[in-house]
Amino acid sequence: MELGKALFNIAALADLGEEITSEKNFQEKLHSLLHVVLGTFLASRGAVTCQDRSGDTMAFVARRGFDDLSPAAIDLGRIRSAGKNEPFLNADDAALAAAGVEVVTPLWVRDEFIGTILLGRKFTAEPYSREDFELLRVISHQVAITLNNHALFLNLSEQLNDNRKLYEEMRRIYHDTLQAFAAAIDAKDMYTRHHSQRVARYASAIARELGWSDHDIEGIYVAGFLHDVGKLVISNELLNKKTPFTEEEKAEIRRHSLVSYKIISQIKFPWKDVEKIIKHHHERLDGTGYPDALSRDDLSEGAKILTLADSFDAMTSERAYRRKMDLRSALIEMNSCLNLQFDDKIMLAFCRVLDKEIKGELPEPDILPHLGRESDLTVISAMLEGLIEELSGQKDGG
Amino acid sequence: MNPSPFQVTSRLVKDVAVVYPQGYLNNLAGEGLVSECSRYARTGIKKVVVNFGKTDLINSIGISLLLHVMEELQAVEGTLCFTDMSKVQVDIFEMLGLSKFFLFFPDEDRALQFLNVRER
Ligand SMILES: [Fe+2]
Ligand SMILES: [Fe+2]
Numbered sequence: 001m002e003l004g005k006a007l008f009n010i011a012a013l014a015d016l017g018e019e020i021t022s023e024k025n026f027q028e029k030l031h032s033l034l035h036v037v038l039g040t041f042l043a044s045r046g047a048v049t050c051q052d053r054s055g056d057t058m059a060f061v062a063r064r065g066f067d068d069l070s071p072a073a074i075d076l077g078r079i080r081s082a083g084k085n086e087p088f089l090n091a092d093d094a095a096l097a098a099a100g101v102e103v104v105t106p107l108w109v110r111d112e113f114i115g116t117i118l119l120g121r122k123f124t125a126e127p128y129s130r131e132d133f134e135l136l137r138v139i140s141h142q143v144a145i146t147l148n149n150h151a152l153f154l155n156l157s158e159q160l161n162d163n164r165k166l167y168e169e170m171r172r173i174y175h176d177t178l179q180a181f182a183a184a185i186d187a188k189d190m191y192t193r194h195h196s197q198r199v200a201r202y203a204s205a206i207a208r209e210l211g212w213s214d215h216d217i218e219g220i221y222v223a224g225f226l227h228d229v230g231k232l233v234i235s236n237e238l239l240n241k242k243t244p245f246t247e248e249e250k251a252e253i254r255r256h257s258l259v260s261y262k263i264i265s266q267i268k269f270p271w272k273d274v275e276k277i278i279k280h281h282h283e284r285l286d287g288t289g290y291p292d293a294l295s296r297d298d299l300s301e302g303a304k305i306l307t308l309a310d311s312f313d314a315m316t317s318e319r320a321y322r323r324k325m326d327l328r329s330a331l332i333e334m335n336s337c338l339n340l341q342f343d344d345k346i347m348l349a350f351c352r353v354l355d356k357e358i359k360g361e362l363p364e365p366d367i368l369p370h371l372g373r374e375s376d377l378t379v380i381s382a383m384l385e386g387l388i389e390e391l392s393g394q395k396d397g398g
Numbered sequence: 399m400n401p402s403p404f405q406v407t408s409r410l411v412k413d414v415a416v417v418y419p420q421g422y423l424n425n426l427a428g429e430g431l432v433s434e435c436s437r438y439a440r441t442g443i444k445k446v447v448v449n450f451g452k453t454d455l456i457n458s459i460g461i462s463l464l465l466h467v468m469e470e471l472q473a474v475e476g477t478l479c480f481t482d483m484s485k486v487q488v489d490i491f492e493m494l495g496l497s498k499f500f501l502f503f504p505d506e507d508r509a510l511q512f513l514n515v516r517e518r
Contacts, residue, residue: 005493015424015458032426032459039458042494044465064466123465124495262486 009135011267012040016139018270020146030062033143037117038064040139041132045100045120049074050147051113058115061147065120069099079116084108085140087117087133103128105136107144114147195313198370200224202309202350205366209349210301219271220302227278227306230259242320257282258291277302281310286340296343304343308334308350311341316371327375331383348391355384406430408438412515414445416506420452423460435467444476447509451482461494468499477501479509 019032030048038046045065049058058071073095082088087105090096096104096118103119117140122128128136204221212220231239234256238249245253261279280303283289285296289307292298315330325333331351338344357365358381404427408417415438419431435446446467450456456464471478479501483491491497503509 008490008493012458028426035426035459035462036457038465039460039462042461042465042496044469123468123499126495 005131009040009131012036012135013138014267014269015040016142020142027062029146033146034062034064037119037136037139037143041119041128041136042123043102043119043121044123047118048115048143048147049118050115061115066099066101066118069095069101069118074116079104079106080113082106085137085144087128087136087140089128103133103136105140107140107147109144109148112148114144117143194370195317196225196228198313198317199227199306199309201366201370202312203305205353206305206309206346206349207302209353210305210346215271219269219274220277220305222269222271223274223277223302223306224309226264226274227260227281227310228256229263229278230256230261232259240320244321254282254290273300273302276300277306279303281306283307284341285343289341296339299343301346304346308342308346312350313370324372327371327380328383331380331387335387344391348388351384351387351391355381355388358384404428404430406434408434410438410443411510413443414447414510414513414515415443416447416449416510418449418452422455422457423453423463424455424457425459428460428463432463432466432470436470439470439474439476444471444474445479445513445515446471446476447479447481447506447513449481449506450484450487454484456487456490461496464500477513479503479512481506481509 015036016033019029019036024032034046034048038044047063047066047069048061049071050061051057052059058074058076060066060071075093075095078092082104083106085105085108087103090101090104093101093104100120101118102121105117105119106113107115107117117136119128119136200221201224203224204217207217207220234253238245238252241249257279261275264275264278277300279291280289280294280299283292283294283299283303284307285299285304287293287295312330312334315325315333316327318324334342334347338347353362354367356362357368358377404419404421404423404425406417406419408415410416415435417431417434417438419428421427423431431448435448438446448464448467468478470476481503482505483502488497488502491500491502501509501512503512
């Protein structure tokens with residue numbers, strides 16, 4: 001899938017999540033959801049129908065267009081027999097076709113058929129694509145749960161269960177989509193393959209060590225995934241250049257954090273400050289970073305974490321213009337940049353995570369598995385203990 | 399949370415309605431934009447300029463609403479122009495394949511010029 005489209009789809013899911021979890025009344029919520037769906041697929045007509053519990057008929061709960069369509073005329077048997085929450089092109093139903101319905105999605109929750117999403121042709125007259133159908137399937141599932149939650153006969157425990165499932169599903173979708181997206185960013189630069197994924201994991205491990213909440217950890221994970229989105233505007237030749245960069249080329253590359261910020265600001269994420277953390281991933285404590293040349297006190301903890309995670313991965317992976325460093329050299333290098341580039345509190349947390357991982361104290365290590373095996377871990381562990389003592393001493397001493 | 403509640407103002411320049419949405423075009427409040435355009439369309443105005451200078455964000459809901467406006471104008475064979483849109487937004491319209499259906503101008507003057515209207 002094209003990158004711009006992937007980003008648009010992520011944004012659409014964010015919009016959907018925002019509407020589903022909003023405090024609006026049910027009618028307004030469905031009306032907004034329908035708009036999200038119409039805008040996402042560029043359809044000018046669409047409707048959400050709900051199964052009438054007393055009989056075998058449907059009622060419109062939100063619609064735009066399809067004025068001549070009577071719910072009673074719809075052949076429910078055909079829709080019921082289609083896959084659950086699987087969109088299909090309407091071919092057989094004359095009433096639907098006459099009204100201009102092009103795509104039908106049966107909405108199901110567990111074993112209950114609860115309604116449909118009907119969509120007209122695209123404004124651009126293009127056909128619906130496979131990706132459209134995939135996204136529509138995800139969206140339908142969530143609309144189904146929203147509709148179902150509203151139904152009065154559901155008992156509370158079932159509702160809570162569904163809400164939890166919905167939330168988990170949302171998270172999974174976010175992460176899958178983001179992952180695909182990050183992979184595409186990294187693929188552009190052959191030397192930074194998996195860079196975004198690693199930075200995401202390193203940053204969230206540090207945040208966890210610092211006692212961040214699960215929600216905030218998720219936010220910095222997403223920031224890690226997307227921090228280099230802005231590299232998409234830089235040419236491949238420049239990114240993969242083997243000779244040193246000229247001043248102009250450096251300036252061109254430095255644009256990327258601001259471009260990332262501009263792109264990410266367009267998406268309304270459920271996490272706070274993702275875009276700001278991303279904007280400042282090349283700032284330095286000594287105020288010589290970019291784009292805003294902020295200094296220590298102006299930088300958020302999130303930005304400081306991402307900076308360190310990003311630099312650590314840059315040091316320990318191969319780049320076009322230099323070989324990768326071993327773990328020991330990277331730690332020495334980072335230590336020499338303390339207070340200039342990196343915050344000692346973040347460095348301390350980083351050393352602690354790494355030390356715990358080497359000692360096998362963390363069940364799911366985030367950093368160690370990504371590092372080369374050429375380092376002697378007993379030496380590293382001793383080194384980390386020294387650093388931890390030094391850094392925590394500094395902290396205690398003020 | 400929206401930093402500013404959505405508002406629509408407008409003015410008539412000869413036979414062109416210039417509409418100014420203000421705030422985020424990302425929720426049902428944006429229907430105000432549709433009704434403002436429809437209001438002009440009903441009085442026979444067929445040329446509409448939407449100035450996005452004060453709109454920072456357009457999400458999927460916003461796109462749905464703009465398609466609605468476009469359809470209403472298409473129905474009366476009218477013309478819809480967008481001006482002062484940020485590059486990010488223009489790129490999104492481009493990427494979605496919508497740019498050929500809308501007319502984009504860097505500013506209002508140029509849109510009015512295109513529509514053959516001179517102010518003053
Ligand atoms: Fe970067
Ligand atoms: Fe990076």
